[in-house]
Amino acid sequence: MKIDSTNKAELEKLYKRWYLFYQYMIEIYGNKNLLSKSKELIDLAYNNNKLSQLKAANRDIDIMIREMPYKDASNLLKLFQKELNENYDLIHKKYQLKIQKILQKGKINTPQEYEMVAGWVEYYHADESKKKEVEDLNKILISFHQRILK
Structure with missing residues (x-):
């Protein structure tokens, strides 16, 4: 399939972004097999100039980033900023x-929110400027934990 130069540049960027994500996940979580099928599909989409498939894969990355512990997500996003100027x-x-x-709201409604808040607290627990926020978030975490144990 022919692809114009604008779309080719976007294809290249999305492919590089996916590979940065892939390498980061292996580095952090160490399981190459977990993403091996995805890697095959991404390589195939890239080799066949399937921009829409690479866009979809990158939307999936954005969803996974939102569900990562804050520290991991922050480090990955900094990598994207450095390598891709995001x-x-x-x-x-x-x-x-x-x-x-x-x-x-004063409460957590979902396990995903719980993970996000827990990651945020872990990342900022030693930051004196966020002491009150961390204390309030810890209370909310405890409350959520107590609700799900009932």
Whole structure:
């Protein structure tokens, strides 16, 4: 399939982004087999200029990033910023907004929110400027944990 230069550049960037994700996951979690089938499909999509498939794979990466512990997600996003010039600050602000909404509600509704808050607390627990926020989030974590144990 022929592909124009604009789409080729996007294809290259999405492919590189996926491979950065793949390498990071192996480095952090150590299981190459976990993503081996995905790797085959990504290589095939790239070799056949299937931009829509690479876009879909990268949307999946974004979903996985939101579900990662904050520290891992933050490090991966910094890698994307360094290698691909993606705006890390914008993504970090999205995390902050989600955390602020949870603080305003005063409760966690889903296991994904729990993981996000736990990761945030773990990452910022020693930051003196976030002491009150971390304390409030810890109370919310405990409350959620108690609710699910009932």
